[in-house]
Amino acid sequence: MQCECTKQKSDLSLLEPVLAEYAAVPGSLITILQHAQEIYGYLPTDVLYRIAECTGNSPARVLGVATFYTQFRFQPVGKYLIMLCDGTACHVNGSARIAAAVQEYLHVENGGTTEDGLFSFSIVACLGCCSLSPVMMINGDTYGSLTPEQVLEILKDIQAKEAAE
Amino acid sequence: MSIRLAVGQGSCGIAAGAQKVANALRPLLAGSEVQLGTVGCIGMCWLEPIVDLYENDTLKARLVRVQPNHAEAIAEAAKSGDLSGIAELVIQPEDSAFLEQQTRIALRNCGIIDPESLESAKAAGAYSALGKILSTGMTPEDVIEVIKVSGLAGRGGAGFPTWFKWNAARQSAGDEKYLICNADEGDPGAFMDRAVIESDPHTLIEGMLIGAYAIGAKEAIVYVRAEYPLAIRRLENAICDAREAGYIGKNIMETDFSCEFRIKAGAGAFVCGEETALIESLEGQRGMPRLKPPFPAQSGYWNKPSNINNVETFANVAWIISNGGEAFAAMGTEDSKGTKVFALTGKIRRGGLVEIPMGMTLRQVIFEIGGGIRDGGTFKAVQMGGPSGGCIPASLLDTVIDYKKLAATGAIMGSGGMVVMDDSTCMVSMAKFFLDFTAKESCGKCVHCRIGTKRLQEILTRITEGEGQEGDIELMEELCNAVRDGALCGLGQTAPNPVLSTLRYFRDEFEAHIRDKRCPAHTCTALLHVSIDAEKCRGCTACARNCPVYAISGAVKEPHEINADACIHCGRCKAVCKFGAVIVE
Ligand SMILES: Cc1cc2nc3c(=O)[nH]c(=O)nc-3n(C[C@H](O)[C@H](O)[C@H](O)COP(=O)(O)O)c2cc1C
Numbered sequence: 001m002q003c004e005c006t007k008q009k010s011d012l013s014l015l016e017p018v019l020a021e022y023a024a025v026p027g028s029l030i031t032i033l034q035h036a037q038e039i040y041g042y043l044p045t046d047v048l049y050r051i052a053e054c055t056g057n058s059p060a061r062v063l064g065v066a067t068f069y070t071q072f073r074f075q076p077v078g079k080y081l082i083m084l085c086d087g088t089a090c091h092v093n094g095s096a097r098i099a100a101a102v103q104e105y106l107h108v109e110n111g112g113t114t115e116d117g118l119f120s121f122s123i124v125a126c127l128g129c130c131s132l133s134p135v136m137m138i139n140g141d142t143y144g145s146l147t148p149e150q151v152l153e154i155l156k157d158i159q160a161k162e163a164a165e
Numbered sequence: 166m167s168i169r170l171a172v173g174q175g176s177c178g179i180a181a182g183a184q185k186v187a188n189a190l191r192p193l194l195a196g197s198e199v200q201l202g203t204v205g206c207i208g209m210c211w212l213e214p215i216v217d218l219y220e221n222d223t224l225k226a227r228l229v230r231v232q233p234n235h236a237e238a239i240a241e242a243a244k245s246g247d248l249s250g251i252a253e254l255v256i257q258p259e260d261s262a263f264l265e266q267q268t269r270i271a272l273r274n275c276g277i278i279d280p281e282s283l284e285s286a287k288a289a290g291a292y293s294a295l296g297k298i299l300s301t302g303m304t305p306e307d308v309i310e311v312i313k314v315s316g317l318a319g320r321g322g323a324g325f326p327t328w329f330k331w332n333a334a335r336q337s338a339g340d341e342k343y344l345i346c347n348a349d350e351g352d353p354g355a356f357m358d359r360a361v362i363e364s365d366p367h368t369l370i371e372g373m374l375i376g377a378y379a380i381g382a383k384e385a386i387v388y389v390r391a392e393y394p395l396a397i398r399r400l401e402n403a404i405c406d407a408r409e410a411g412y413i414g415k416n417i418m419e420t421d422f423s424c425e426f427r428i429k430a431g432a433g434a435f436v437c438g439e440e441t442a443l444i445e446s447l448e449g450q451r452g453m454p455r456l457k458p459p460f461p462a463q464s465g466y467w468n469k470p471s472n473i474n475n476v477e478t479f480a481n482v483a484w485i486i487s488n489g490g491e492a493f494a495a496m497g498t499e500d501s502k503g504t505k506v507f508a509l510t511g512k513i514r515r516g517g518l519v520e521i522p523m524g525m526t527l528r529q530v531i532f533e534i535g536g537g538i539r540d541g542g543t544f545k546a547v548q549m550g551g552p553s554g555g556c557i558p559a560s561l562l563d564t565v566i567d568y569k570k571l572a573a574t575g576a577i578m579g580s581g582g583m584v585v586m587d588d589s590t591c592m593v594s595m596a597k598f599f600l601d602f603t604a605k606e607s608c609g610k611c612v613h614c615r616i617g618t619k620r621l622q623e624i625l626t627r628i629t630e631g632e633g634q635e636g637d638i639e640l641m642e643e644l645c646n647a648v649r650d651g652a653l654c655g656l657g658q659t660a661p662n663p664v665l666s667t668l669r670y671f672r673d674e675f676e677a678h679i680r681d682k683r684c685p686a687h688t689c690t691a692l693l694h695v696s697i698d699a700e701k702c703r704g705c706t707a708c709a710r711n712c713p714v715y716a717i718s719g720a721v722k723e724p725h726e727i728n729a730d731a732c733i734h735c736g737r738c739k740a741v742c743k744f745g746a747v748i749v750e
């Protein structure tokens with residue numbers, strides 16, 4: 001059986017500036033992974049191997065660190081990443097209803113991506129805007145005091161914008 | 166006369182639309198005398214977006230719930246000085262009382278100064294405490310003594326005396342020491358650290374510089390959670406400005422004191438808020454806690470003496486140096502000095518940030534400042550301390566806010582999250598919610614926490630699904646004790662608290678779930694019974710059309726019926742029924 005990692009062909013040259021800056025700095029593994037994810041949108045296996053090679057770590061250790069933190073993803077994500085808060089305040093104020101509305105409308109599971117690749121959906125803990133609960137963040141923009149109706153409007157707006165482009 | 170409109174643009178203000186308001190105002194004010202400014206978060210989150218009108222730097226009017234379509238009227242009023250056109254936007258006196266009842270030290274500049282301007286921070290006194298230390302020849306020992314007199318205790322959760330940690334790090338041998346700020350703020354429901362960084366980053370930087378001076382650190386690191394992009398950006402900007410102005414780097418304020426600053430973005434792991442796990446993470450490892458001792462003060466980051474404090478702890482430091490330790494210690498109780506910031510959220514009328522002297526009662530904070538329960542609900546409990554804390558019931562609302570008194574209730578002060586719950590909240594599912602959280606966030610290093618939280622989560626899940634058994638409560642109590650006693654770090658040691666505290670005050674709810682298969686708050690869907698009141702039903706068919714599992718039948722204009730076997734208790738029929746005919750019990 002052929003190893004999975006050789007099948008992937010990411011453009012590793014994009015990573016070189018990051019490695020040049022951080023590979024030799026002790027303790028920078030997480031920083032490198034964060035930059036890599038910014039570049040590729042997720043952490044492809046061949047990228048992880050390359051990071052291991054340049055930082056003197058075993059691939060297992062690199063993957064061990066990457067899988068420890070929820071920020072890191074190992075699958076491509078949609079163009080819009082919906083992070084719905086299910087922290088305590090949002091939970092008490094009905095985040096479950098918002099989650100149900102999103103899942104039903106987009107037909108995505110928690111952690112999944114829509115078939116058209118437009119949206120990924122992920123339920124997270126506390127985004128720090130608890131007084132506006134329930135809260136969600138889409139690509140860094142925060143939306144608060146949500147109702148199921150509003151969420152659908154926001155999603156439809158994005159879809160309309162994308163369709164127009 | 167100078168007129169200024171300041172738009173509150175913390176994350177919560179922006180989420181409520183503050184940027185759109187600012188964008189609408191900008192062209193309308195172009196070319197006029199009126200200036201447009203940015204401020205951080207004043208903490209009145211339920212009124213966002215907020216625009217403050219200043220006349221010669223005195224607040225003339227606070228406008229609330231402002232929308233872009235108000236921009237014209239606001240611009241007009243600011244230019245003419247005649248506020249009659251925006252009278253409806255001006256804050257109501259009972260809402261202003263929210264701020265008037267507070268005593269602000271850590272939040273003293275939040276929502277007042279421009280977080281992106283060093284000038285604005287300096288006008289409010291930034292770096293004067295550091296200047297006082299460096300220019301009057303206060304030694305590190307003198308600084309530690311002032312902090313000792315103040316009685317300042319760590320605001321990150323444990324409430325450990327700050328001077329003691331500083332002193333220990335100071336006395337550890339070695340030249341290379343680190344000062345670290347814990348801005349991981351993982352406790353869901355707490356957001357004061359974010360507000361401080363977004364609204365007043367120089368106060369944090371100054372507090373950290375004073376800490377670095379006291380312990381003898383040449384490098385300071387802020388570990389901020391990645392979920393706070395705006396905080397990271399404003400802090401980066403502030404560090405740059407401070408460096409240019411000579412407050413960071415070599416020979417600070419032309420003295421021998423040197424200190425470098427660095428930000429490290431977290432990567433999403435609750436346990437990294439624990440100080441030794443945070444250090445592991447800073448070193449690029451999986452964030453798994455270390456066994457203590459040795460404490461970080463002896464052996465921390467790269468095994469060098471390190472001191473870690475919370476954002477709010479540092480935010481008090483400059484004030485204490487400027488005003489003296491006694492002034493801080495004059496506030497509070499015998500056991501707990503100074504003020505504490507709380508994040509009031511949940512079913513509260515006025516949700517936001519509240520800073521009060523220790524010693525107030527929970528009732529004062531929740532009912533007098535927070536305005537009580539919203540939407541006409543009844544207070545049931547307040548959750549404090551997040552996944553490490555507990556729920557305090559109505560009968561203990563007169564508990565005084567103080568580390569020891571709160572701990573006696575089974576909750577903890579924690580980082581200051583106060584999630585208020587009304588009678589629609591099921592306490593069993595709240596306990597389950599927290600165990601879901603800790604079981605997921607347990608790093609897996611020690612067995613008690615990894616497996617114990619999982620088993621607790623399983624039992625609670627079973628109970629909320631109507632599969633509870635006699636003996637479950639006793640089994641949970643036994644497990645809780647084992648996890649508390651056997652876990653390596655604070656995460657596991659405190660993970661049982663949400664279960665133990667709800668068992669202590671709401672045992673009858675657990676019993677109702679287990680024995681009667683009934684959820685008194687009507688939230689555990691598996692335990693609900695949904696039926697239609699034939700008297701009230703008009704046969705409009707709305708419920709039948711909206712039922713996702715086609716469990717409702719009935720002819721048009723005839724009473725409908727629910728097939729109990731097919732029903733999944735989702736409650737959608739109740740939500741769409743205009744006649745109140747759906748009964749959920
Ligand atoms: C599981 C866990 C999570 C924690 N999370 C945080 C946090 O998010 N922020 C924080 O300041 N302290 C947190 N702490 C407390 C820290 O370990 C540490 O006590 C604190 O940062 C010390 O600062 P202080 O003395 O100023 O409170 C956490 C502790 C545990 C056990």
Ligand code: FES
Nearest residue numbers: 085087090127130
């Ligand atoms: S609990 Fe949802 S933002 Fe904090």
